[in-house]
Amino acid sequence: MKHYAHIIILACLLPCTCTAYELIGTATLSETLVAQHYTINPRLDAVIVVDRTIPSFEYQTFYCAGSADEAEGEQGRLHFLEHIMIGRGGYEPGKLKQIIAENSGQSEAATYFHFTRFTLRFPKDKFDLAVEIDRNIYYDTVIDEEVVEKEKKIVLTERSQRMTLPARRSANYFYGLIYGKKNFNGLGAETFIQQLEPIGLKDYYENYLREQKRLIVIIGDVDIDHVLTKLDEAYGNDIAPVKVYAPQFPDRDVLGKRLKNSSNGLNFTIFRKGWYTSNLGNRDHAGLLIVERLLEKPTNSLSASLVDSRLAKSFSVSVGSYKGFGLMTCYAELPHNTSRNTIQDMIHVALANLKNISDAELNAARSQQLNTLYSAFYNRSSIAYSFGGAFAHAGDPLLYPKLIQDLKSIRTEDIPRIIDEYLTDDNSITHSLTEIESPPRKPRTVGQYVRAVFVLIGILTVLGGIVVLFVWGIKKWRRKAETITSQKVILNDEIFNPDI
Numbered sequence: 001m002k003h004y005a006h007i008i009i010l011a012c013l014l015p016c017t018c019t020a021y022e023l024i025g026t027a028t029l030s031e032t033l034v035a036q037h038y039t040i041n042p043r044l045d046a047v048i049v050v051d052r053t054i055p056s057f058e059y060q061t062f063y064c065a066g067s068a069d070e071a072e073g074e075q076g077r078l079h080f081l082e083h084i085m086i087g088r089g090g091y092e093p094g095k096l097k098q099i100i101a102e103n104s105g106q107s108e109a110a111t112y113f114h115f116t117r118f119t120l121r122f123p124k125d126k127f128d129l130a131v132e133i134d135r136n137i138y139y140d141t142v143i144d145e146e147v148v149e150k151e152k153k154i155v156l157t158e159r160s161q162r163m164t165l166p167a168r169r170s171a172n173y174f175y176g177l178i179y180g181k182k183n184f185n186g187l188g189a190e191t192f193i194q195q196l197e198p199i200g201l202k203d204y205y206e207n208y209l210r211e212q213k214r215l216i217v218i219i220g221d222v223d224i225d226h227v228l229t230k231l232d233e234a235y236g237n238d239i240a241p242v243k244v245y246a247p248q249f250p251d252r253d254v255l256g257k258r259l260k261n262s263s264n265g266l267n268f269t270i271f272r273k274g275w276y277t278s279n280l281g282n283r284d285h286a287g288l289l290i291v292e293r294l295l296e297k298p299t300n301s302l303s304a305s306l307v308d309s310r311l312a313k314s315f316s317v318s319v320g321s322y323k324g325f326g327l328m329t330c331y332a333e334l335p336h337n338t339s340r341n342t343i344q345d346m347i348h349v350a351l352a353n354l355k356n357i358s359d360a361e362l363n364a365a366r367s368q369q370l371n372t373l374y375s376a377f378y379n380r381s382s383i384a385y386s387f388g389g390a391f392a393h394a395g396d397p398l399l400y401p402k403l404i405q406d407l408k409s410i411r412t413e414d415i416p417r418i419i420d421e422y423l424t425d426d427n428s429i430t431h432s433l434t435e436i437e438s439p440p441r442k443p444r445t446v447g448q449y450v451r452a453v454f455v456l457i458g459i460l461t462v463l464g465g466i467v468v469l470f471v472w473g474i475k476k477w478r479r480k481a482e483t484i485t486s487q488k489v490i491l492n493d494e495i496f497n498p499d500i
Contacts, residue, residue: 019228019232019236020040020041020232020235020236020237020239021038021039021040021046021228021231021232021236022038022039023036023037023038024037024038024039024045025037025398026398027398027401027402028401029049029377029383029401030374030377032051033049033050033051033377034049034050035047035048035049035387035397035398035401036048036049036224037397037398038228040216040231040232040235040236041235041236041237041238041239042238042239042240042241042242043211043212043213043214043238043240043242044213044214044215044216044231044235044238045213045214045215045216045391045397046215046216046217046218046227046228046231047215047216047217047218047387047397047398048218048219048222048224048227048228049217049218049219049220049383050220050221050222050223050224051219051220051221051380052221053221054220054221055123055124055221056121056122056123056124056220056221057121057122057124057127057130057218057219057220057221057222057380058119058120058121058217058218058219058220058380058381058384059119059120059121059122059127059130059131059134059216059217059218060117060118060119060120060216060217060218060381060384060385060388061117061118061134061137061138061214061215061216061217062115062116062117062214062215062216062217062388062391062392063115063116063117063209063212063213063214064114064115064212064213064214064215064391064392065078065114065115065116065208065209065212065245066078066111066112066113066114066115066116066186066392067079067111067112067113067185067186068113068114068175068179068184068186068248068322068323069113069114069245069248069323072181072182072183073183073189073192074192075181075184075185075186075187075188075189075192076155076185076186076187076188076189076192076193077188077196077201077204078111078116078209079111079155079186079187079188080151080155080188080193080196080201081116081141081143081201081204081205081209082109082110082111082116082118083109083151083154083155084141084142084143084147084148084151084201085109085118085137085141085205086107086108086109086118086137087151088141088142088147089133089136089137089140089141089142090136090137090139090140090141090142091136091142093146093147096133099129099133100120100133103122103123103126103129104122104123104126105120105121105122105123105126105129105130106119106120106121107119107120107121111186112389113175113186113322113323114248114322114323114392114393115388115389115391115392116209117385117388118134118137119381119384120133120134124220124221124222127222127226127227127230128230131230131231131234132234134216134234135234135235138210138214141205143198143201143202143205144198145198148196148197148198148201152193152194152196155187155188155193156190156193156194158187159187159188159190159193162187163187166263166266166268166270166433167270169261169263169433170261170270170272170431170433172184172185173259173261173431173433174272174274174429174431177251177254177259177429177431178250178251178254178274178327178429179248179250179251180250180251180253180254211240211242211243212245213242213391215387215388215391215392215397216231217384217387217388217397219380219383219384220380247323247324248323249324249325250276250322250325252276254429255276255426255427255428255429256425256426256427256428257429257430258340258430258431259429259430259431259432260431260432260433260434261431261432261433261434262433262434262435262436263433263434263435263436264435264436265435266433266434266435267435268313268333268334268335268336269333269334269335269336269338269340269432269433269434269435270331270332270333270334270432270433270434271330271331271332271333271334271340271343271430271431271432272329272330272331272332272429272430272431272432273329273330273343273344273347273428273429273430273431274327274328274329274330274428274429275327275328275329275422275423275424275427275428276325276326276327276422276427276428277319277325277326277327277328277422278325278326278422279321279322279324279325279326279393279394280321280326280389280390280393280394280399280400280403281394281396281399282326283406283409283410284414284418284421284422285319285321285326285403285406286403286406286407286409286410287410287414287415287418288319288326288328288418288422289319289369289403289407290362290365290366290369290407290410290415291319291328291354291415291418291419291423292317292318292319292328293365293368293369294354294357294361294365295317295330295350295354296316296317297364297365301350302315302317302346302347302350303315303316303317305346305350306332306343306346310335311334311335311338311342311343311346312332312333312334312335312338312343313332313333313334313335314331314332314333315330315331315332315333316330316331316332317329317330317331318331321389321390321393321394322393323392323393324393328422328423330347336434336435340430340432344430351419351423354415354419355415355416355419357412357415358412359412362410362411362412362415366407366408366410369407370404370407370408373400373403373404373407383400386400387400
């Protein structure tokens with residue numbers, strides 16, 4: 001037995017003999033699409049979906065850290081690094097974009113609340129290049145004085161453009177309440193961005209961002225064995241242990257509160273009401289998606305009544321998943337003369353009515369939601385984003401396709417329970433951003449009117465005096481001009497007509 005053990009150990013030490021990757025699970029998306037979930041190394045997982053309808057592939061990399069995971073007053077570094085990594089990587093300035101363009105590819109990146117995403121798209125024969133670029137960005141991104149100063153200008157411009165948007169300011173206030181941050185801003189404060197230095201950013205890149213769990217999602221015309229081989233060659237030998245960071249739990253001290261901020265120049269009021277709910281892995285998440293559909297349907301719904309009655313310029317409901325919790329949010333743009341209490345009351349009435357929905361109404365909402373999910377399976381970017389979000393928020397990228405089974409299992413009796421359990425005022429935050437209100441005017445007294453009349457008479461008197469002086473000056477100037485002209489005529493006559 002000892003000899004067999006030695007043989008196994010020696011075999012695994014030989015190059016390309018033993019692989020690090022391992023199949024964790026699978027999920028059927030449709031008759032032709034199956035998602036396969038692998039672990040590549042302790043810090044890296046991969047989801048692969050073979051789709052040969054188009055001769056190309058989507059390659060998305062998710063780092064499980066986002067702006068909400070950054071400390072108060074230090075938000076913005078991940079967004080800043082995202083710019084550098086996708087724009088420069090470890091290549092010479094401008095070289096990465098050139099390589100991507102010359103190989104008919106596309107690239108983009110974004111920072112979210114709990115993950116940072118990098119996207120590459122290429123024709124199917126460029127898969128090895130995609131892995132090479134991804135590996136370069138992960139291990140070798142150059143962070144020097146030149147690139148940092150260049151990105152400061154770009155990021156500050158982006159920030160100035162976005163911060164003028166009322167919806168952006170409203171979102172920052174609202175999610176500041178959710179996460180217990182006074183100045184929530186994923187782009188970072190201007191003063192913080194200005195003082196960023198290469199040494200600090202490089203340390204953050206190497207000792208924070210790269211230590212996060214990652215997920216690579218590959219969807220398209222690819223060969224699974226080749227994909228796994230290339231990922232194993234690139235990352236299989238990286239066996240560094242996972243570092244656990246403190247999760248960002250929501251601030252529950254603000255539950256049940258109604259808060260308001262004001263700003264200059266708004267031509268409407270932005271209203272948000274959010275309830276803390278279950279996470280993506282909970283079956284109730286599917287029930288909340290059905291409630292969302294019922295509140296937003298085109299007719300006989302909360303959304304329709306608010307907009308049709310012109311109490312709201314727009315109204316929407318969204319159910320989101322975050323790290324360790326969920327959030328159901330109502331968003332509205334209201335004319336300034338619409339009372340926020342009116343919106344609150346209408347939401348209460350709508351939720352109370354939903355407790356008595358029929359099987360037909362439930363089935364209609366369920367069918368619409370399932371249609372949305374199935375449609376997403378044929379949009380590579382959308383389904384990849386769903387895998388990445390589920391991985392970052394709940395640790396399982398295949399929770400999204402499993403949501404279909406949860407949706408099919410929801411019954412009418414679940415809806416009243418879900419509303420009573422989650423959608424109550426004491427489990428919600430209500431926030432509004434409105435125009436700065438001018439102080440109310442006090443009624444004028446008789447004395448104030450008398451003073452105003454005397455002031456007006458005084459102004460008219462002064463203006464009349466100025467007009468009189470101006471007219472007198474014009475007349476005096478004309479008389480003087482006529483005298484001078486007459487003298488010139490006489491003088492000319494004496495010179496040219498001496499006999500007269």
